[in-house]
Every structure is written in C-alpha cells, then in structure tokens.
Amino acid sequence: MMAAKLIDGKKISNDIKEELKGKVAELKNKGITPTLAVVLVGKDEASKVYVSHKKKACEYIGIHSLSYEMSEETSEIELLNLINELNNKKDVHGILVQLPLPKGIDEQKVIKAIDPSKDVDGFHPESVGALSIGQVGFVSCTPYGIIELLKRSNIDIEGKECVVIGRSNIVGKPMGMLLLRENGTVTICHSRTKDLKEVTKRADILVAAIGKPKFVTKEFVKDGAVVIDVGIHRVDGKLCGDVDFDDVVEHVSAITPVPGGVGPMTIAMLMSNCVQSAERLG
Numbered sequence: 001m002m003a004a005k006l007i008d009g010k011k012i013s014n015d016i017k018e019e020l021k022g023k024v025a026e027l028k029n030k031g032i033t034p035t036l037a038v039v040l041v042g043k044d045e046a047s048k049v050y051v052s053h054k055k056k057a058c059e060y061i062g063i064h065s066l067s068y069e070m071s072e073e074t075s076e077i078e079l080l081n082l083i084n085e086l087n088n089k090k091d092v093h094g095i096l097v098q099l100p101l102p103k104g105i106d107e108q109k110v111i112k113a114i115d116p117s118k119d120v121d122g123f124h125p126e127s128v129g130a131l132s133i134g135q136v137g138f139v140s141c142t143p144y145g146i147i148e149l150l151k152r153s154n155i156d157i158e159g160k161e162c163v164v165i166g167r168s169n170i171v172g173k174p175m176g177m178l179l180l181r182e183n184g185t186v187t188i189c190h191s192r193t194k195d196l197k198e199v200t201k202r203a204d205i206l207v208a209a210i211g212k213p214k215f216v217t218k219e220f221v222k223d224g225a226v227v228i229d230v231g232i233h234r235v236d237g238k239l240c241g242d243v244d245f246d247d248v249v250e251h252v253s254a255i256t257p258v259p260g261g262v263g264p265m266t267i268a269m270l271m272s273n274c275v276q277s278a279e280r281l282g
C-alpha cells in the first residue's frame, strides 16, 4: 500500500493560464491580439462541450476567439474554402478544426489544408514531421500537456521505462515521440500487442489512451508506477477515464484523475500554442 499522489491537472492548467495572461498582455501592448479560429462541423455533443471549454479559456486569457459553426451537411469543399480564407487572414494566429468530422469529409485532407504556421493542434504532417526530427513546430496539445504535467510534478522522464497504450495520430504516436525527446525508453502498445499486461507492467510511466472505459486495472500496473489517464467517457452520467482509478490508486506513486487531469491540460496547451503563434507571426 502506498499513498498515491494525485496529479492536479486543473491546478497546473490554471498556473499555465496565469502565465499566458502575462504574455498576452505584453503582445497587446505591441498591438497584437492573439486570435484563434475554432471550426466546428456537425452536431457531435462532446465536441460542443470541448469547444465551449476552449472558448472560455480564450476569454479568460485574453485571446480573441472566432467561432465558425457549420452544419452536418457542410461539404468538404466548403470547409476547405473556409480554411483557405482563415489561412489568408493576417489577424488569425491559430486555426483549429474540431475532430471528428462528419462522414464524407476527409480529415487528413482538411488538416493538410491548414497553414502549418497556424496549426495550433499540431496535426499537420509538417508539424508531425518537425516533432519526429527534432525541429521547431507545433506539438499536439494532449501529449504536450502530459509532458508539462510530469515536469511540473517533478517526475523525471529521462531513462524511465515509458509505455503508451494507443497509437492514434492525435495522442499515442506524438506521446511516444515526446517521451523519447525527453530521453525516456518508449514502448507503444496497440490492439495487436501480445501480452499487453506483461508490457505495461514494465512501465515506470504508463500512459493510457485506449478509448475504453476503466480498461486499465491493477493487473496492468507495476507497484509505484506513475499512471496518466488520457481517456474520457461519460458512463451513467459520470465522467471516467481509460483507467479504473479506484482499482489502481493504492498501487501507484502518482496518478491523474478524470475529470481534472489531462483534459484541462489539453486546453491550456492549446492556449499556449496560440500565444506562441501570435509571438511568431506578429
């Protein structure tokens, strides 16, 4: 039995937002108002919630947010035209197209249309490429937020066994790249991994991004490991993650809760990327 330390993503994200407020004030003194364009297509309920959180965070920090809500019937061409328009607007510093997009719209094509210098989600192939070869570019907000959570909780990554469950383009893969950049020894698991539990039990730092509620139980976790829960699910009206929190909490040295862990950090890093973009683009 050990006393697990709760990693407070809400508090750490608030610290980051306070720091950003100062930077936004400096930019405004120079006549620059950081501006984020948020594009929401269709009627996905979860997306609406996340987008509203993003707008609220912008307001709090002083970032100007432009909102584009398009119907479920929007065509790919209409969306590409809007992105092109936003690419050409000098006073827009960040463009975010909320995923998932309705069926019939090619997500990769849409992401590719965003000017990489405004790609605050870090999803453009150029941003992904930059991350993988160690060049400057926007980093995907969720994994970037997880690195900040670890650093600000004084958890060392260097030399540690880091295991990521999930290999999506927006979480698992960039997470692996970032942990590698921090000199972790990285393993990425997925649905074809054999003996998943044997692999995850090696982890000093275990990141769960599977998309299955309470999937990770204590059988997956080494005593004293650090567990980061990326998952977010609404089950019986309550939020939970990919980790069975109550089952593992006694066995870990530190863990992120859901809600109040990784989610708020995703938003904070999006804000950080917007400010960075405004600093670069002017």
Ligand SMILES: NC(=O)C1=CN([C@@H]2O[C@H](COP(=O)(O)OP(=O)(O)OC[C@H]3O[C@@H](n4cnc5c(N)ncnc54)[C@H](OP(=O)(O)O)[C@@H]3O)[C@@H](O)[C@H]2O)C=CC1
Pocket (backbone or CB within 6 Å): 142, 165, 166, 167, 168, 169, 170, 171, 172, 189, 190, 191, 192, 193, 196, 209, 210, 211, 212, 230, 231, 232, 233, 242, 262, 263, 264, 266
């Ligand atoms: N808090 C936040 O800010 C964010 C939270 N999320 C949440 O994080 C979770 C993951 O998101 P995302 O990466 O987009 O999800 P995806 O569904 O795109 O990816 C899930 C990954 O998990 C793997 N997987 C699925 N089942 C198993 C299994 N039984 N054993 C091992 N691996 C498995 C899949 O493997 P394979 O590739 O082989 O199919 C896939 O790589 C979701 O709950 C999502 O809602 C997402 C983004 C941000």
Ligand SMILES: Nc1nc(=O)c2c([nH]1)NC[C@@H]1CN(c3ccc(C(=O)N[C@@H](CCC(=O)O)C(=O)O)cc3)C=[N+]21
Pocket (backbone or CB within 6 Å): 049, 050, 053, 096, 097, 098, 099, 100, 121, 141, 142, 232, 239, 258, 259, 260, 261, 262, 263, 264, 266, 267
């Ligand atoms: N282009 C794009 N960029 C994204 O960054 C993106 C996306 N599409 N599509 C969906 C995922 C998911 N995501 C979350 C953001 C905030 C919370 C968040 O704020 N969570 C709160 C609670 C949220 C709630 O109340 O439901 C928490 O965990 O405490 C969660 C998940 C961003 N994503």
